[in-house]
Amino acid sequence: MRDQYINRGNKATKAGFGEGLLEAGKKHPEVVAIGADITASVGVDLFSSAFPGRFISLGIAEQNCVGVSAGLALMGKIPVFATYGVFSALRTTDQIRISLCYNNLHVIIGGAHAGVSVGPDGATHQALEDIAVMRVMPNMTVLSPCDATQARLAVIAAVEQCKGPVYIRFGREPMPDFTSTEPGFEVGKAQTFHEGADLAIIATGHMTWEALQAAIELEKEGIHARVLNIHTIKPLDESALIMAARECGAIVTAEEHQVAGGLGSAISEVISKNYPVPVEFVGMPDSFGESGPPLELMKKFGLTAQGILQKARKVILRKQ
Amino acid sequence: MVFPLTNGVSALGELAKSIRQSVVRSLARAGSGHLGGSMSSADILTTLYFSVMRHDPANPSCEGRDRFILSIGHIAPVLYATLAEAGYFPKEELLSLRMMGSRLQGHPGRDHGLPGLELSAGSLGQGLSVATGIAIAAKMNRLDSRIYCLCGDGELQEGSVWEAAMSAAHYKLNNLVAVIDRNGVQIDGSTETVMGLEPLKKKWEAFGWDTLECDGHDFRTLMSAFQKTNVEQTRPSVIIAKTIMGKGIKSIEGDYRWHGKAPSMEQAEGFIKELS
Numbered sequence: 001m002r003d004q005y006i007n008r009g010n011k012a013t014k015a016g017f018g019e020g021l022l023e024a025g026k027k028h029p030e031v032v033a034i035g036a037d038i039t040a041s042v043g044v045d046l047f048s049s050a051f052p053g054r055f056i057s058l059g060i061a062e063q064n065c066v067g068v069s070a071g072l073a074l075m076g077k078i079p080v081f082a083t084y085g086v087f088s089a090l091r092t093t094d095q096i097r098i099s100l101c102y103n104n105l106h107v108i109i110g111g112a113h114a115g116v117s118v119g120p121d122g123a124t125h126q127a128l129e130d131i132a133v134m135r136v137m138p139n140m141t142v143l144s145p146c147d148a149t150q151a152r153l154a155v156i157a158a159v160e161q162c163k164g165p166v167y168i169r170f171g172r173e174p175m176p177d178f179t180s181t182e183p184g185f186e187v188g189k190a191q192t193f194h195e196g197a198d199l200a201i202i203a204t205g206h207m208t209w210e211a212l213q214a215a216i217e218l219e220k221e222g223i224h225a226r227v228l229n230i231h232t233i234k235p236l237d238e239s240a241l242i243m244a245a246r247e248c249g250a251i252v253t254a255e256e257h258q259v260a261g262g263l264g265s266a267i268s269e270v271i272s273k274n275y276p277v278p279v280e281f282v283g284m285p286d287s288f289g290e291s292g293p294p295l296e297l298m299k300k301f302g303l304t305a306q307g308i309l310q311k312a313r314k315v316i317l318r319k320q
Numbered sequence: 321m322v323f324p325l326t327n328g329v330s331a332l333g334e335l336a337k338s339i340r341q342s343v344v345r346s347l348a349r350a351g352s353g354h355l356g357g358s359m360s361s362a363d364i365l366t367t368l369y370f371s372v373m374r375h376d377p378a379n380p381s382c383e384g385r386d387r388f389i390l391s392i393g394h395i396a397p398v399l400y401a402t403l404a405e406a407g408y409f410p411k412e413e414l415l416s417l418r419m420m421g422s423r424l425q426g427h428p429g430r431d432h433g434l435p436g437l438e439l440s441a442g443s444l445g446q447g448l449s450v451a452t453g454i455a456i457a458a459k460m461n462r463l464d465s466r467i468y469c470l471c472g473d474g475e476l477q478e479g480s481v482w483e484a485a486m487s488a489a490h491y492k493l494n495n496l497v498a499v500i501d502r503n504g505v506q507i508d509g510s511t512e513t514v515m516g517l518e519p520l521k522k523k524w525e526a527f528g529w530d531t532l533e534c535d536g537h538d539f540r541t542l543m544s545a546f547q548k549t550n551v552e553q554t555r556p557s558v559i560i561a562k563t564i565m566g567k568g569i570k571s572i573e574g575d576y577r578w579h580g581k582a583p584s585m586e587q588a589e590g591f592i593k594e595l596s
Binding site: 032053054056058059061063064066067068069070071072073074075076077079094095097098099102103104 | 429430431438439440441442443445446447448449450451452453454455456457458460461479480483484486487491
């Protein structure tokens with residue numbers, strides 16, 4: 001099983017996002033892109049160079065970017081608006097709520113610079129609350145691909161499989177690129193990356209690779225962990241989660257995001273209602289990030305295979 | 321586009337009167353809602369829907385239609401009354417305003433399926449951005465649709481309006497017309513006391529808009545202002561329409577306390593009589 005997931009080389013998920021946007025643009029003439037000044041930094045420059053007539057630069061004015069996207073969508077376009085997640089999801093929350101979600105318009109919001117792995121830019125630019133805020137919006141789909149390959153597929157899936165607003169979260173730092181394009185990206189489907197029934201590690205984004213490393217370590221101790229990759233945080237694949245709870249009896253969630261309101265919370269909502277089992281959370285402990293080298297920061301906040309292992313051992317002890 | 325437009329001032333006056341009466345009736349029945357701005361905007365909406373815009377109540381989603389974006393969702397009652405007057409849905413339905421299950425939500429909601437409604441809106445400062453996006457897409461799609469967006473004057477205190485203003489001028493959206501209902505009043509009092517907007521004309525001019533001022537209750541000047549916006553080649557246009565909050569009902573005209581208030585059934589009877 002583990003041979004399937006070999007790091008082909010580190011690559012930023014934002015690069016995958018940019019490639020996916022270009023590919024979606026080639027396939028679908030109604031796809032247009034909105035720029036908020038930092039287009040190259042979020043991977044939109046590939047699209048804007050290929051389709052200058054379908055790229056709309058709006059400057060550092062994110063609230064307007066969302067409103068203009070809504071107008072474009074009302075006219076049948078599929079706008080993709082990407083900037084750092086702290087701006088695209090958080091500065092614009094009211095516009096996303098009313099102009100996008102209440103109108104239920106097919107607009108794709110890209111949230112770059114997710115997590116502390118942003119590194120030296122520090123807390124202001126590290127999106128750690130975006131999943132929580134985006135997933136409570138009615139009509140919104142929330143995608144969080146685990147590597148560059150999956151980020152590319154996520155954009156195309158958002159264009160082809162969704163009808164309403166979509167938030168896609170991606171990171172800045174080159175991270176292991178390890179998934180294959182097969183069997184494709186099905187919005188709303190959890191993926192099993194490692195089989196096991198002693199506990200389930202359920203992860204999203206960069207933390208999925210860490211979860212796999214943790215599972216390999218646990219194998220050495222004779223503990224068989226199931227690793228689920230959640231690339232769609234909303235709508236959640238409830239049946240895969242309930243099955244994991246029933247068959248494994250304990251869960252560790254892992255995300256580069258606040259524990260409050262994120263993937264772990266979303267999973268707990270499903271599990272507590274359907275099949276309560278002990279859950280431990282790997283994520284940010286109600287705190288801001290800070291400046292530093294990306295991997296050092298992830299280590300500091302326990303967002304690593306080691307951090308997952310600790311929680312895994314703890315949750316197994318809690319199993320009845 | 322089969323909807324018959326008119327430039328007859330007396331015909332428009334009759335329509336506006338009927339629309340105002342519908343607003344009073346629906347608000348009294350609902351027991352809540354925004355009367356002041358609905359009355360100050362009534363002549364602007366009448367002019368747009370009956371003299372200016374190409375639209376078709378029998379085919380509300382016709383691609384080539386002109387579009388009306390109401391940014392100030394709280395004056396939904398006058399939009400609903402205008403749409404009903406134009407035949408988008410029966411006027412009796414106006415009495416369902418703000419009721420459970422109604423297509424006439426307190427602030428416009430497209431998910432309830434009201435024909436002719438272009439946008440769900442209610443949080444101020446968002447409509448002009450959406451109208452800008454529609455105008456950009458209309459140009460991309462080579463449609464000659466014109467996009468009209470009604471903003472409140474108090475709403476201009478929202479910074480996002482000026483983001484939209486900057487972008488519409490940047491993209492030379494001569495198919496976009498903003499109308500400001502300049503009634504001078506917001507919930508806490510006069511706009512100049514709460515947060516001054518003047519010199520408003522200069523602000524819009526500085527943002528690169530073709531800027532017109534007119535009496536928002538005079539159909540001749542309203543029609544001529546809209547005509548002028550048709551010939552603009554390189555800029556979006558804004559019409560600052562000077563209006564009176566509560567226009568048509570002497571006892572409430574200019575009174576900020578009527579911004580967000582509905583008349584009682586007894587008051588409504590008197591208001592309707594005064595309007596006829």
